[in-house]
Amino acid sequence: MIDSIQDSSGRDAQRLDWARGALGDPHATLERASVDAGFRSYWRSRGHGGSRIVMDSPPALEDVGPWLAMRDLLESGGVRVPQVLARDVDNGFLVLEDLGGPTLAQMMDAENADAWFDAAIGQLLRLQAIAPPAGMGEFGEALLQRDAGLFDEWFLQRHLGITLDCGESDELELAQRRLMDNALSQARVLTHRDFMPRNLMPTTPGPAVLDFQDCVRGPIAYDAVSLFKDAFLSWPLARVDEWLSRYHQRAQDAGLPVPSWETFLRDADWMGIQRHLKILGIFARLHYRDGKSKYLPDVPRFIDYLDEVLPRYPQLAALQRLLDGRIRPAMRSKAAP
Template identity: 30%
Template sequence: MDVSALERFLPDERATGMLGADLALALRAGDVLALEGDLGAGKTTLARGLIRALAEDPELEVPSPTFTLVQAYEARIPIHHFDLYRLSSAAELDELGFDDAISQGAALVEWPDRAAGRLPASAVFVELTHERDGRTATVTGTGHVFERITRSLAARDFLVRSGHGDAQRAYFTGDASARSYEIVRDGQPLVLMNSPKLVLGPPVRDGKPYAEIAHTAQSVSAFVAIDRALKAGGVAVPEIFAADLERGFLLIEHLGSGSFLDDGRPVADRYAAAAKLLAAMHGRKWPSRMEAAPGVTHTVPPFDRAAMMIEADLLVDWYIPFLTGKPANDEIRSGYHDAWSQVFDLMERAEKTLMLRDFHSPNLIWRGERRGHDRIGVLDFQDALIGPSAYDLASLAMDARVTVPPEIERSTYDAYVAARRSAGPFDEAGFSEAYAATAAQRNSKILGIFVRLKERDGKPDYLRHLPRIRDYLGRALAHPALAGLKDFYRRNGLLGDTEE
């Protein structure tokens, strides 16, 4: 496998520490970063910047582990700092707990040549050499770790081009996709959105990859275009201050940190306010073709039958094998598709609008000091489709990340319906059916996604959400319009404790 390299000139200690912080933003558990360079080349300065960034503590004491050989730090990712200069043999790495350190978190290794081949093949090397009044950092490696580091350094280059080259960066949040977010502090806090182009993956159906069938946004242009349209429509979405559409970086407004939750529980009035915002959005026309930049447009795809089915199939592909210990057979798949066919007919007949797709508490900011719909900041809408208006209300009222009691689900639903009714003619019966259908489709999909995140991506924490999602699914299937689908789920034991 070819080894790649990149260089950075570091004029002073501040730049060296900043490089360490930029490297920290790319690290994940299992990563190893090997530091090379002569005495006085700046390894300790770089290590200090990296560890302080991971620990989110700019004043953290970071002593050199020259005599202790290893220092451990509790941080966003646990990290062990090894100095192998005094190591007499590579066998002593076992006594230092080297393999355990890598399994639990990341490792920073000075004098890596003393490890005698014990570093993983994915290790990335950073060599510091004196140059003029500063030093040059040469970063070499291969694979995903090096790619993440390259991406982090490209984000710094984007900030330089945007006039924020000296800004401090701090990890903010990630999600189930490849996107991540950072807080950028350079005066007022801003948000750096790191959204690499979507890797489509192999064909899964009709010669097309999953993301293409499900209409997942393939570049950051979708976010920019939809952001501009929503802002023009009076929705509180982030201002975009700088954009690199080709490389997938945005510098956007920080909408605040107010939550829709109180001590982890949903606040009914805030959910109702969000429902009223949805009602206002659904009462207007939205274009399907939106401009991201001069000459760059985004066409919002439809939530068509193929997208509905491939999402719902995640339950068959991942959740059923998890539940039963064996893959779903052809009979199950055929019966599942037949049961969903009538539901998709209902969804296709439903009122259509701009469907943001993930309109729930993690993507909503409560700004109680403001008035009206401006109290609700909206994030994460790049995957929007043209689909049933009921979908986003189901996403909100059956929030995948927090348990919404039935009474708050009902008050959220009622707030939406009342707002739509007061604005003019509204098909309440048709909306009720579409709400149940979209809630069933969405929660079936999420059961599969959460199992996939555990089985494929090594993220077992998502399994704790399964009982909640099963409960939501049971609520949705209680609607008489979904009787046939409910019967299939019950006969095949897919509802667990919510069967009745």
């Protein structure tokens, strides 16, 4: 523990010293700008010349190179991303433009959502038009299997204490197999995997896209449904369907490989269900493994998402039975005093 504290203190001093030199301000100070960025940390500078964001990505823990490479790739395709003002790749330090405090999730409301989502769709279409580079990671079978395991292990078993019998387990596996096959059958494009209002900044032009370092080659419906069925912000299903329709028309006009509207709506719904199940598992894992409990209150949001679309698809009736017969009673029992 003492070594850890000393290492942290040394990194703090190194970060501040580098930032003052890069900013040309020997009296600049740094304050924490955000959390939950993996091993990276973000700091807002205070001093002469306006604020900047200092990214600290310790080389032994998280190489800043892939972040920079993806930023440059997105910028080359016209996507609005943070500008890099200074860099020390060897030591894992960057100075970025300060895009401000509130994210799009904090700025949106029922009145301005149409305009902001139209702007976000524009950024998404630019992102999806970029050819995934050779060697890029794939949102394929391995990732889908991992996601399916998160739901069963962490949400059902660990959080709710549910052990499925053989028949229930087979039904869940079949439903998840159908979701995976659907994802694997979709056209593949550059995929952000967390393209949601919390990772978009209300800039002009914009919105600016953040948290893009884990882009992969993946299903075309993934980012669209992530945008409108956010982990922290919900909208009526009728509005979501309308926004998905707007995205679909604009993607067609841009020459992106979307299928017919009926097929795309199913693909988006099923991709959303797969993502919602994964997120339920991740939120439970964050609570039990990582001691981060602030996400659990959003669990009902994902149950509502499932309730909205599962009735549309008899092929996934097993998930509805699991939701009604096991998950909902377990959640009521867990919430009881």
